[in-house]
Amino acid sequence: MKEDPHDLIIQVSAQLFGRFGYKKTTMDDIAQALRMGKSSLYYYFKSKEEVFQAVVEMEASQLKAAVLVAINKESDPQEKLRQYVMVRMQKFKETVNLYEAVRSDYLMHLPFIEKVRVKYDLEEVSIIQGILKDGQQKAVFRIDDIQLGAVAIAIAMKGLEIPLLINDLENNLQLRLDKLLEILFHGIVKPPKGLE
Amino acid sequence: MKEDPHDLIIQVSAQLFGRFGYKKTTMDDIAQALRMGKSSLYYYFKSKEEVFQAVVEMEASQLKAAVLVAINKESDPQEKLRQYVMVRMQKFKETVNLYEAVRSDYLMHLPFIEKVRVKYDLEEVSIIQGILKDGQQKAVFRIDDIQLGAVAIAIAMKGLEIPLLINDLENNLQLRLDKLLEILFHGIVKPPKGLE
């Protein structure tokens, strides 16, 4: 079974974009890597932007898939959420193009990237919502507004992306995540009566 | 009492940097605005970078001061923390140069800005630590590792900076902050016995 040209282009482009970045990768580069004429690319994609968008969307859906697999392995909502955060942070760094798209000043302001980012953010919130809802049904989470709660958690997660590029904190990361999760689960206010 | 030239330069520079940005503001512009020769500037500062650094540090310390005033108005640790988050997010946007320094791709990677940012982050963590410690002594907060807890909260706060530039959410901001704080205070896990 031959590979669908469409997908093949996306795969090869992903590698090139990943290595050289969006600007430095030309349509000719991609065509040459595929040993086809540049014009042929335009039979499958109508612009360079569209190719990049496809690459980013592919990576985003892979990230999403990995995350879904991880949380479905767990049944305890608390553990689901922990796995979600862990896997999502872990994989995020590895998806180079998505990373660049969200990060690079140059790309970030392009309207088509903006679209992808919003979509990707919404999916993230939706996944968290799912976990929260599940936890609520199983009566382990107490949270009144699930929508807002999910957004709040997503926001906190964004904060973790910042120091990610400043200094790699492979080691600290685990520790900080655990701390963040503990606060997320139990809060910092002492329970009223003699508990715990 | 005359104004200290050093401080005067910082004040005027802050306005110019704020209006035109770091790159577009020349030392001549600053000198002219002060009606002094450009060379005189170099009597007080040894480079343009140093002037900008002084401006950013001034703004950072003003932000810190405003935040300290706000939290000292409150005595309840929980309210302290709430005021801290509110004021810090509110004022942050208004300190244009600090904002640009942390944000702009061009400036962010300059080593001297990096330094300022780290220092500023550390101070932020230290303030949060203070609030947490106070809350612990007053037995209203329960948190084992104050250092890590403060870092976790600071990280979550960084997440709030991101959507700040994407779309102004003056209105949503208040709502999201409250939600984030509620989770921060009480967590999302249902307490074991029939409480609350």
Add this chain to the structure above:
DNA sequence: TTTTCGACCAAAAAACCAAAATAGTCAAAT
């Protein structure tokens, strides 16, 4: 019909270069 590609174009980018602007120096003046 569907897919590929060479030839082509307009627009963008890179290379180049001279002129202007700018950060920074210094010796002399105040």
Add this chain to the structure above:
DNA sequence: ATTTGACTATTTTGGTTTTTTGGTCGAAAA
């Protein structure tokens, strides 16, 4: 101790040419 004008080395800018690149099209192949 402070200020400044004159000076310089380095960037930045503006304008021009050349090259690259994204994208089109019609013809050829499959």
